Amino acid sequence: MSTRLIPPMTPLTQPYWDGAQRGELMLQRCASCGHQPFPPGANCGACGSSDLRWHRASGKGTVYTYTVANRPPHPVFSAQCPMVIAVVELEEGPRMMTNITSCDPGAVTVGMAVEVDFEPIDDSNVVLPVFKPA
């Protein structure tokens, strides 16, 4: 469990957060062109279709880029520093901003294989998708 800022929930993103509670990383896929937009949206960024359907992602990816925050970007993160803030490229293609956890920040490298993990946030029903070495 950790203390975090709670991300805003909307009807549009609810399936993503519901999936995280089940231990599933959920993505949208456009039924018209197959594009997988992230973060979730109302319309496909590639073709504009609103026919976006949720599916479970593999949870596998690679570190596209990252930085190590030694000083907390907000006081609520004090206990987590040094923390790895990363962009992970998912096996399905989308890139997501996330954290790399469960390893020494100095061990993280670009191209490292990672897999999704789920971190409950204190005093809330929110579970945050993070990534750990695969």
Ligand code: ZN
């Ligand atoms: Zn599309």
